[in-house]
Amino acid sequence: MKYLIMMYPNAAVMDALSEEDRNAVFQGHGEFMTKIKESGEFVGTVALGGPEESSVVRVRGGVPAVTDGPYAEFKEFVGGYYVIDVKDRDRAHEVAAMIPDAAVEGLGIEVRPIVFSDDVSA
Secondary structure: EEEEEEEOOHHHHHHHOOHHHHHHHHHHHHHHHHHHHHHHHHHEEEEOOOOOOOOOEEOOOOOEEEOOOOOOOOOOOOOOEEEEEEOHHHHHHHHHHHHHHHOOOOOOOOEEOOOOOOOOOO
């Protein structure tokens, strides 16, 4: 079963960490990816730009209009995600718990099953 594991960075939480702790979180992602690649559970990952870099496209009267900024106001936002392929939901939670952000007070990892994809790798 494939799962989407989403990370929600929070600048205030990350800024409150020491430089050493922040670096440990960032480096921990490399270690995490190595582990799940070795287990064969890694499908892919994406790191996203921040909401301040986003734009919204709406079509009104057949004319597209583009506005700067995120679709909704944000305090927390999806900063990136992993796609994994594991035997069950319990294993998805085990894998999510291995992501360094999960151990940081004020951050969390969201786990959602992928119910449809037309991309065979996702």
